[in-house]
Amino acid sequence: xxxxxxxxxxxxxxxxxxxxxxxxxxxxxxxxxxxxxxxxxxxxxxxxxxxxxxxxxxxxxxxxxxxxxxxxxxxxxxxxxxxxxxxxxxxxxxxxxxxxxxxxxxxxxxxxxxxxxxxxxxxxxxxxxxxxxxxxxxxxxxxxxxxxxxxxxxxxxxxxxxxxxxxxxxxxxxxxxxxxxxxxxxxxxxxxxxxxxxxxxxxxxxxxxxxxxxxxxxxxxxxxxxxxxxxxxxxxxxxxxxxxxxxxxxxxxxxxxxxxxxxxxxxxxxxxxxxxxxxxxxxxxxxxxxxxxxxxxxxxxxxxxxxxxxxxxxxxxxxxxxxxxxxxxxxxxxxxxxxxxxxxxxxxxxxxxxxxxxxxxxxxxxxxxxxxxxxxxxxxxxxxxxxxxxxxxxxxxxxxxxxxxxxxxxxxxxxxxx
Amino acid sequence: xxxxxxxxxxxxxxxxxxxxxxxxxxxxxxxxxxxxxxxxxxxxxxxxxxxxxxxxxxxxxxxxxxxxxxxxxxxxxxxxxxxxxxxxxxxxxxxxxxxxxxxxxxxxxxxxxxxxxxxxxxxxxxxxxxxxxxxxxxxxxxxxxxxxxxxxxxxxxxxxxxxxxxxxxxxxxxxxxxxxxxxxxxxxxxxxxxxxxxxxxxxxxxxxxxxxxxxxxxxxxxxxxxxxxxxxxxxxxxxxxxxxxxxxxxxxxxxxxxxxxxxxxxxxxxxxxxxxxxxxxxxxxxxxxxxxxxxxxxxxxxxxxxxxxxxxxxxxxxxxxxxxxxxxxxxxxxxxxxxxxxxxxxxxxxxxxxxxxxxxxxxxxxxxxxxxxxxxxxxxxxxxxxxxxxxxxxxxxxxxxxxxxxxxxxxxxxxxxx
Numbered sequence: 001x002x003x004x005x006x007x008x009x010x011x012x013x014x015x016x017x018x019x020x021x022x023x024x025x026x027x028x029x030x031x032x033x034x035x036x037x038x039x040x041x042x043x044x045x046x047x048x049x050x051x052x053x054x055x056x057x058x059x060x061x062x063x064x065x066x067x068x069x070x071x072x073x074x075x076x077x078x079x080x081x082x083x084x085x086x087x088x089x090x091x092x093x094x095x096x097x098x099x100x101x102x103x104x105x106x107x108x109x110x111x112x113x114x115x116x117x118x119x120x121x122x123x124x125x126x127x128x129x130x131x132x133x134x135x136x137x138x139x140x141x142x143x144x145x146x147x148x149x150x151x152x153x154x155x156x157x158x159x160x161x162x163x164x165x166x167x168x169x170x171x172x173x174x175x176x177x178x179x180x181x182x183x184x185x186x187x188x189x190x191x192x193x194x195x196x197x198x199x200x201x202x203x204x205x206x207x208x209x210x211x212x213x214x215x216x217x218x219x220x221x222x223x224x225x226x227x228x229x230x231x232x233x234x235x236x237x238x239x240x241x242x243x244x245x246x247x248x249x250x251x252x253x254x255x256x257x258x259x260x261x262x263x264x265x266x267x268x269x270x271x272x273x274x275x276x277x278x279x280x281x282x283x284x285x286x287x288x289x290x291x292x293x294x295x296x297x298x299x300x301x302x303x304x305x306x307x308x309x310x311x312x313x314x315x316x317x318x319x320x321x322x323x324x325x326x327x328x329x330x331x332x333x334x335x336x337x338x339x340x341x342x343x344x345x346x347x348x349x350x351x352x353x354x355x356x357x358x359x360x361x362x363x364x365x366x367x368x369x370x371x372x373x374x375x376x377x378x379x380x381x382x383x384x385x386x387x388x389x390x391x392x393x394x395x396x397x398x399x400x401x402x403x404x405x406x407x408x409x410x411x412x413x414x415x416x417x418x
Numbered sequence: 419x420x421x422x423x424x425x426x427x428x429x430x431x432x433x434x435x436x437x438x439x440x441x442x443x444x445x446x447x448x449x450x451x452x453x454x455x456x457x458x459x460x461x462x463x464x465x466x467x468x469x470x471x472x473x474x475x476x477x478x479x480x481x482x483x484x485x486x487x488x489x490x491x492x493x494x495x496x497x498x499x500x501x502x503x504x505x506x507x508x509x510x511x512x513x514x515x516x517x518x519x520x521x522x523x524x525x526x527x528x529x530x531x532x533x534x535x536x537x538x539x540x541x542x543x544x545x546x547x548x549x550x551x552x553x554x555x556x557x558x559x560x561x562x563x564x565x566x567x568x569x570x571x572x573x574x575x576x577x578x579x580x581x582x583x584x585x586x587x588x589x590x591x592x593x594x595x596x597x598x599x600x601x602x603x604x605x606x607x608x609x610x611x612x613x614x615x616x617x618x619x620x621x622x623x624x625x626x627x628x629x630x631x632x633x634x635x636x637x638x639x640x641x642x643x644x645x646x647x648x649x650x651x652x653x654x655x656x657x658x659x660x661x662x663x664x665x666x667x668x669x670x671x672x673x674x675x676x677x678x679x680x681x682x683x684x685x686x687x688x689x690x691x692x693x694x695x696x697x698x699x700x701x702x703x704x705x706x707x708x709x710x711x712x713x714x715x716x717x718x719x720x721x722x723x724x725x726x727x728x729x730x731x732x733x734x735x736x737x738x739x740x741x742x743x744x745x746x747x748x749x750x751x752x753x754x755x756x757x758x759x760x761x762x763x764x765x766x767x768x769x770x771x772x773x774x775x776x777x778x779x780x781x782x783x784x785x786x787x788x789x790x791x792x793x794x795x796x797x798x799x800x801x802x803x804x805x806x807x808x809x810x811x812x813x814x815x816x817x818x819x820x821x822x823x824x825x826x827x828x829x830x831x832x833x834x835x836x
Contacts, residue, residue, distance in 0.1 A: 004692050011631045013454040015445025016601075016640060019438065022459070027433025034430040038466065040438070041457040044747075048456065055473055072613045072630060106807045111610055213434055277723075283709025284702030291701025292811055294777055302729035304722050305695075305705050311720035311763065345729065359712055393710055 001168075003029050004056035005039045008049060008067040008077050009151055012041040021066045021399040027213065028065075028160055032179050033226045044074050049085035053069030058145045062168055069134040071113045077148060078137075082121035085141050091118050092126055092135075099133045127163035131155050138167055145171050170240075177226050180233035182241050184221040185254040187401055197247045201240070205340075208240040211301055217398040245397050253408060260404045261289040267411040268299035276345030277303040278316055278337040280328065281355035281371060302343040302370050306337070316340030318350075327366065329354050334372035337379050342376050346366040349378040349410075355386075357395045371399045375406050382406065419587070419593040421447050422474035423457045425497050426467060426485040427569060430459040439484045439574055445810050448579055451644040452586075462492050467510030470503040475562045476497045479581070480586060485569030487552040489531045495566060496555075500539035510544055510553075515550045545581035549573050556585055563589050571813075575593070595644055598651035600659050603672040605819055612637050615665045626658040636678075639666075658718050662822040671826060678822045679707040685829040686717035693825075694763030695721040696734055696755040698746065699773035700791060703818040705780040719763040724755070734758030734770075747772050752790035753799050759793050767828075768794040771821050773804075789817045793824050800824065 005025050011017040022039045029036050037059045042048040049068075056063045061291030076237050082089055090259055094117035103110050112358060120126065121135045127149060136149035136159055138269045147167060169176040190216050198221075203210045207227070213220040223240045225233040245252055255259055268275060277287055277300075287303040290296050305316050312318040320335040326332040342350025345390035355371030362368035369388035373383055386402055388395050409415075423443050429435040440457045442482050447454050455477045455726055460466040467486075474481045486495030503757050514536035521528050536542065538555045545554035545567060554567035554577055565585060567577045587594050604612060616639070621628045625645070631638040643651040643657045673679055686693055695705055695718075707720040708714050721735050727746055730736040736754040744750040760768025773789030780786035788807035792799055803822050805821055806813050826831075 011627050012441070013444055013457060013641075014629065014639075015441045015454070016441070016448075016629070016631055017633075018436075018441045019436065019457075023430070023433045023436045025433070026431055030432040030434075036433070037460075038470065039431060039437075039459040042455075052479075054457065059469075071610050074630065101427065108608070111614060113610060113613070211432065211434060248466070279702070282706075284697070284705035284723065287702035288700075288706045288814075291725070291775075292814070294703070294810055297725050300723075300725045301723065302724050302726060302733070304720065305709075305718075305735075306720055307709070307715050307718045308720060315720070315722075328434040328697060345726075357709075391713055396706075396710070404797060412720075 001034045001062065001172050002037050002060040003034050003168075004037050004063045005040045006049075006052050006056055006065045007039070007063060007151065007377050008044060008062055009041070010043040010074070012067070013043040019154055021151060024153065024156065025064055025066070025160065027211075029164070029391055030211065030223055031181055031222060032165070032175065033177070033209065033224060034110040034175060041205065046076060046083065049077065049080040053081070053146065055083050057141075058122065060144070060261050061146065061172060062145040064164060065146065065148040066156065069136070069148070069150045071116050071133070072311065075116075076342070078119060081139070081146065081148060085121065085139065087121040087123060087139075088120050090122055091115070092120055093118075095120075095126060095135050095165070098135075102133055105158050125167075127159055127167070129155055130162065130183050131158050136163060140171065154156075164389060176256045178228060178230050178233050180225045180230070180237045182223045183256050184223070184241065184244055184248070184252055185258075186219045186221065186248050186251040187217060187253055187260070187405060188251045189219065189248065191219055194221065194248065198244060200242045205241060206240050210240075216394065217401045235331070250409070250414060253405060260401065260408060262293050264404055264408050265290060265293035265296055265412065267408070269295065271411070273299060273348040273349060274301050274345075275343045275349045275351060276301050276347040278350065278352040279303060279305045280307065280312075280337070280340035280353060281357045282353045282396050282400045282403070283307070283357075285396050286351070286353060286403050289400055289404065297416075301347045304341060306343075312337065315344060329356055329366055329370055329372065331372050331374075331383050331385060334374040335376070335383050335409045336376035338376035338381055338383075342378065348377065349407070351403055351407055352376075353399055355399055357392045357399075369395055371395070371402070371407055373399070374404045375410055377410075382410065419452045419480065419590050420455050420478040421452050421586075422455050422468075422478040422481045423447075424470050424481055425457070425459045425569065426462060426483065426491070427459075428461040430485075431461045434578045438571060440573070441573065443578065445484055446583070448556065448642075449597060450593065451595045452593055464492055464494060464498045464501065467498040470785070471499070471502050471564070471643075475559075475564070476681070478562070479590060480563040480565065483564065484574065485568040487535065487554070487566070487568045491531075494688045496537060496539065499557070499564065499566060503539065503823050504556065505539040505541060505557075506521070507537050508540055509533070510538055511536075511597045513538075513544060513553050515552075520551055523533055536681045543585075545585070547573055547577055548580065549576050553579060554727070558589065564763065592628055595646060597653050598648070598655045600641045600655045600781070601674045602641070602659065602662050602670055603676070604637045604639065604666050604669040605635060605671055605823060606669045606701045607636050607637065607666065612639065612666065616662060620671060621658060624658050625654050628658075628763060631741055635810065635819045650817060655679075668832065671823060678819065678826060680711055680823055682712040682826050682829065683708060683714055683717065685826070687713065689829070691717060691719050691767060692763070692765035693767045693769060694717050694719050694765040696722045696759035696770040697721060698725065698730075698755070698771060699774075699775045700814050700818045701725070703814050704771060704821050707818055707822065708768070710775070717822075721760075721764045722759060730755060733762060733809045735761070747788055747790065747809055748773055749790050749801050749803060752792040753794070753801050756792035756794035757797060760796065765797065767825070769821055769825055770794075771817055773813070773817055775810045775817075777810060787813055789813070789820070791817070791821045791824055793828055795828075800828065
């Protein structure tokens with residue numbers, strides 16, 4: 001099936017907002033085995049929307065449109081699409097009730113412009129929005145399908161799999177083949193290194209499409225098999241997955257929707273172990289990630305972000321002379337921080353990160369990106385040294401990832417190599 | 419001037435790579451006061467490129483094309499554009515020498531396919547690439563300009579200001595208009611409420627374009643004025659800005675590229691004041707944001723993420739009976755946390771956040787989203803209660819924003835209303 005993507009919004013053509021929806025949708029469609037013919041972005045302008053739809057539909061079986069479904073005057077997508085196909089508008093009472101319920105539930109004051117989000121082109125099929133007030137809709141015109149959803153990424157994340165994909169499969173039987181998808185998440189190898197490690201695998205022979213999706217600091221490998229029988233596509237995926245995992249080994253840390261922090265949280269909770277964290281260069285990011293997992297209070301006792309040397313000494317017991325002699329960014333300090341926070345919090349594990357995020361603070365001996373990570377369990381203290389090479393934010397992100405990876409490998413009983 | 423953007427590459431239509439070039443170019447052109455009519459992405463395919471150029475040039479005075487100028491077989495942009503306009507190809511000897519010099523300098527081994535990067539459509543003007551081997555080129559066809567540059571962001575960063583913009587200004591004298599842009603960032607009002615608050619302002623009469631850009635949990639209002647004289651566009655922007663600020667008042671917290679954490683960091687650094695933070699439901703996010711600002715170690719002494727009650731008592735001195743009687747999520751606890759962390763760290767200010775991020779942990783008395791934020795300076799302790807209504811991640815984000823807003827208002831001497 002051929003498909004096009006149209007993203008609408010002055011914030012896109014003015015460059016004020018990075019369009020992440022187009023690439024999210026393109027990836028989802030490619031994964032289904034559909035061919036994305038083109039991606040277009042236009043402003044909130046009636047004639048531009050109409051012409052773009054015409055251009056895309058002349059080259060595709062379907063178009064998915066995002067954006068311009070808000071309650072304000074500059075959101076004109078619904079009217080523009082109705083006009084493009086010469087359709088009138090109607091108010092969907094069920095959607096209107098749903099919007100009013102959301103307003104009541106959260107005690108928001110109702111203004112009449114919000115009723116606009118219950119208006120649809122005649123003949124449209126509503127696509128429910130389980131996480132917001134802007135419902136989407138689909139139209140079938142001359143055998144082509146037009147599906148329209150809001151531009152809020154969080155809402156698209158739900159409406160695409162729950163609404164849009166099933167609808168496209170229903171309308172285009174050739175798109176309804178069984179698709180098995182497996183995402184393998186790796187960390188620690190560059191994209192080129194992943195590519196090289198998998199070079200000898202003959203995915204074509206296995207009937208598998210492979211895609212590489214860098215997602216800093218992770219690299220995701222997506223395997224897709226299309227066919228008539230679920231058992232058969234699943235078998236092909238398993239064979240390909242075994243090949244990938246045997247090549248990438250310890251760099252693989254998760255599959256499909258699992259996250260690194262989610263896996264760590266699950267293992268700690270299952271074991272009934274507790275954790276305390278001492279962060280320096282990551283500035284709380286490790287803990288922010290862990291506490292994104294619901295129920296993290298079951299294992300996370302406390303974290304200290306010891307930005308000053310005084311805090312490292314007072315809270316964690318890192319002696320001033322160690323900081324003086326070896327520096328706050330050193331293996332010695334990292335180990336003492338991990339041990340210190342574990343003792344302070346009386347937890348099973350203590351995790352510590354100290355490093356230089358940049359842009360300032362680097363030296364020739366310890367350049368920006370120098371990071372030491374230590375994990376202490378009261379019996380032994382693992383410690384690793386890293387040399388990252390990114391900007392401040394990315395150094396924080398990749399350091400938090402390395403710290404969570406160390407914790408995950410410890411919990412699964414994998415041995416760290418130095 | 420009307421302009422279009424065409425980005426070329428299979429990595430874009432497959433969703434493998436996020437297209438950051440389109441939004442970078444769109445912003446640069448909008449800032450010049452040029453109207454970006456549309457952005458399109460197509461794969462490395464001859465006919466798709468030809469048709470896209472036709473569509474864009476029918477609606478624009480110029481098109482800027484990126485991508486597909488590499489030395490490998492799948493890079494076909496130059497040939498496709500030459501064919502689209504019925505032009506032959508020629509080798510530019512100066513460019514060829516430049517490429518060979520780069521190979522010599524870095525001792526790269528020369529292969530014949532690299533000579534491809536010195537081939538251009540007949541009549542093209544070369545756009546120099548000071549940081550790579552892929553030169554760009556420009557063509558004038560029927561009064562329209564086609565400028566083509568590589569897809570590497572670092573190279574575009576140089577070739578846009580040094581090559582493409584001067585060329586467009588030379589070819590389109592009307593493109594030399596002055597443009598003034600002002601972004602006003604607000605927090606605490608919904609998009610609909612912002613819209614309503616500004617409804618009586620006649621932006622058209624002021625010759626101002628207005629755009630709303632929700633950026634959770636912030637709402638951004640962008641004002642744009644285009645005209646001949648810098649002083650005149652600036653005056654119109656100022657008048658419109660005054661109108662917006664008088665309507666939104668305390669909800670406005672920053673302008674243009676400034677961030678909330680950046681402003682707070684700047685003020686703390688300028689005053690020479692120090693800060694310690696005690697986080698509970700935000701799980702380190704307030705500190706993560708503050709430490710994204712380079713130089714934040716100047717004011718941030720330490721943070722404690724006291725997820726357990728024991729940590730609140732031991733580190734912050736919150737008495738167990740207060741936790742028992744009022745609960746960890748209470749005004750009393752928030753105040754004691756702020757006072758406690760300030761004393762612990764001996765800083766000028768102590769900031770504390772305690773709440774229920776969800777999805778579990780809520781009660782009818784204290785539903786999910788209940789948050790208390792306190793700020794203590796040793797003389798007085800401000801405290802506010804919030805009732806947010808989002809999912810876990812968003813409750814964390816909006817709580818961190820509210821905490822930084824309280825800090826910002828304190829630092830600018832604004833009084834919090836209860």
